[in-house]
Amino acid sequence: MAPIGTELDELVLRTIQAAYLAGKIRKTRDCQEDMARAGLLEADVENVITHADTIENAMPATSERASSRDNTHYVIQGVSTKGVEVYCKVCSNYHPQTNEFIEWKLTSFTIN
16 A cells, blocks of 8 residues: 555545445444544534545554454544544455455544
């Protein structure tokens, strides 16, 4: 994968945005708990993802629960509908045996 700050950033961001608008990004339980603790709503997620114009960081998914070493977390910064600075982590999820792309997951969404 190319490092952040390359021509691939925009392609990855547009792919994430399209998946979100198509309802194809699943929220993990950790993400849902983050949102509940911070008092964030789906409207906040939509606002951040649809208005994003950059990916701030990309890093390998290192969780023991990661299905593949190819899984990557992308960090997107934004502002909630109430004007609070927030960020989300969207993770690509690949099949552990075939390394085929499975889905996008929203693994974290909380206040900075």
